Amino acid sequence: DAGITQSPRYKITETGRQVTLMCHQTWSHSYMFWYRQDLGHGLRLIYYSAAADITDKGEVPDGYVVSRSKTENFPLTLESATRSQTSVYFCASTETSGGASSTDTQYFGPGTRLTVL
Amino acid sequence: AQSVTQLGSHVSVSEGALVLLRCNYSSSVPPYLFWYVQYPNQGLQLLLKYTTGATLVKGINGFEAEFKKSETSFHLTKPSAHMSDAAEYFCAVRTLYSSASKIIFGSGTRLSIRP
Numbered sequence: 001d002a003g004i005t006q007s008p009r010y011k012i013t014e015t016g017r018q019v020t021l022m023c024h025q026t027w028s029h030s031y032m033f034w035y036r037q038d039l040g041h042g043l044r045l046i047y048y049s050a051a052a053d054i055t056d057k058g059e060v061p062d063g064y065v066v067s068r069s070k071t072e073n074f075p076l077t078l079e080s081a082t083r084s085q086t087s088v089y090f091c092a093s094t095e096t097s098g099g100a101s102s103t104d105t106q107y108f109g110p111g112t113r114l115t116v117l
Numbered sequence: 118a119q120s121v122t123q124l125g126s127h128v129s130v131s132e133g134a135l136v137l138l139r140c141n142y143s144s145s146v147p148p149y150l151f152w153y154v155q156y157p158n159q160g161l162q163l164l165l166k167y168t169t170g171a172t173l174v175k176g177i178n179g180f181e182a183e184f185k186k187s188e189t190s191f192h193l194t195k196p197s198a199h200m201s202d203a204a205e206y207f208c209a210v211r212t213l214y215s216s217a218s219k220i221i222f223g224s225g226t227r228l229s230i231r232p
Contacts (some may be wrong), residue, residue, distance in 0.1 A: 004160075035222075040126075040224055041224060042207060042222040042223055042224040042225050043161075043207065043222040044222075045220075090160055090161070092160075092161075105151070105163050105166060106161075106163075106220065107162075107163075108153075108160030108161040108162065109160050110158075110159055110160045111158075111159070111160050
């Protein structure tokens with residue numbers, strides 16, 4: 001199916017465990033993003049990637065690691081999960097970014113609800 | 118620095134009534150402005166966007182928003198609410214000369230529709 005998918009949709013883990021959230025898009029968009037959504041905070045950018053092998057920190061990167069070896073995949077890893085990382089995580093992608101001609105419309109996946117006990 | 122403020126975390130209207138969701142932004146350069154909608158247990162989807170040109174922007178599902186530079190506002194409206202409009206709505210801003218990483222989302226407004 002075309003679009004952007006995330007897996008798993010729901011995950012429960014324990015403090016200190018490593019967790020990887022997967023994101024896959026079929027549009028060959030250059031830019032991909034990871035956000036977390038928490039009540040009262042809206043969406044906050046964790047990491048983004050401008051292309052394969054190019055990643056950069058967003059607003060709240062601490063405790064997270066990303067990689068992008070292929071254009072279509074952008075996994076997010078919590079190296080040692082903490083309770084404060086309990087959240088809903090959204091992956092998004094956009095074809096172009098920056099510049100006067102870009103509109104930066106982002107397309108979002110369905111989200112992963114992560115609970116850290 | 119760019120920022121977005123959504124006034125009211127929860128708005129409740131009757132079915133058939135006017136919907137007004139408020140958004141004010143702060144930007145030192147001409148902004149690009151967005152409204153996204155999130156239905157329960159789903160990701161965000163674009164409702165409408167303002168880049169340049171006409172300040173009244175029409176989106177999907179009968180929503181529209183007007184960019185008012187003098188008021189730094191981008192309020193979302195719909196003349197007649199429908200039960201299916203119940204969702205969370207996010208205003209977002211991107212400045213013209215910065216990278217995609219600078220899209221800032223507001224904290225969201227949850228819209229409830231009363232029968």
